[in-house]
Amino acid sequence: MKSLRSHQQDWEALGRVDPLWAVLTSPTRRHGGWNADEFFATGVRDVAALMTTVEALGVPKRRDDVLDFGCGVGRLTRSLAAHFGRCVGVDISAPMLAQAEELNRECDRCRFVLNATEDLRVFESASFDLVYTRYVLQHLPTRVMVRSYLSEFMRVLRPGGLLVFQLPNRIGLLHRLQPRRRLYGLLRALGFGERMLLERLELTPMRMGFMDEGTVTRLMSDLGGRVLRVERGSAVEHTYFVGR
Numbered sequence: 001m002k003s004l005r006s007h008q009q010d011w012e013a014l015g016r017v018d019p020l021w022a023v024l025t026s027p028t029r030r031h032g033g034w035n036a037d038e039f040f041a042t043g044v045r046d047v048a049a050l051m052t053t054v055e056a057l058g059v060p061k062r063r064d065d066v067l068d069f070g071c072g073v074g075r076l077t078r079s080l081a082a083h084f085g086r087c088v089g090v091d092i093s094a095p096m097l098a099q100a101e102e103l104n105r106e107c108d109r110c111r112f113v114l115n116a117t118e119d120l121r122v123f124e125s126a127s128f129d130l131v132y133t134r135y136v137l138q139h140l141p142t143r144v145m146v147r148s149y150l151s152e153f154m155r156v157l158r159p160g161g162l163l164v165f166q167l168p169n170r171i172g173l174l175h176r177l178q179p180r181r182r183l184y185g186l187l188r189a190l191g192f193g194e195r196m197l198l199e200r201l202e203l204t205p206m207r208m209g210f211m212d213e214g215t216v217t218r219l220m221s222d223l224g225g226r227v228l229r230v231e232r233g234s235a236v237e238h239t240y241f242v243g244r
Contacts, residue, residue, distance in 0.1 A: 015095030070136030
């Protein structure tokens, strides 16, 4: 079973070699293929869609503080900060956060925090009006870890706040087998360098996990949340809106 430290090392490697592609893994954007303006424009679109739903739901009640979990280089953080007083981006990868600081240096509402634990103890309870995470939980090493973070999201959420997270409902056989990730792990253990594996061989350390909708709904109820809406764009685009 992959440990959190091993998971962190994988994302540090991705942050050093091809950080924008690691956040949005379009096949045509590998090897530095993302233009920064185009990349951040996808965050503007995602957050605009999020805020349309937020308006329809009528939550969160306040818009002071927002947490962007697994922020990477700040693709969503910057756009979220346009709608909230303060935005904290948290990530496990120091190289990703270094890029986030550089790319968002003019965003005075953004703050970036390194967190390499299975909880969010760095944040006080009931300290955020919105907790948002997208394309992150699916990459965590275990379902136990996913459950742990979902529990922490509810803890740091203020009453009247909103948790929004994306998590695949199911994945196909190829994603379950993950041959390119397994080969990456084998060759890395044999001493092959990260650039050789990521750039020349085009392997990846990313895993893909899922949790079915029924399990997610029951879990959020057990954690004291109310599932207000589920957007089912596709199997990998299940997005949950949970109130506290």
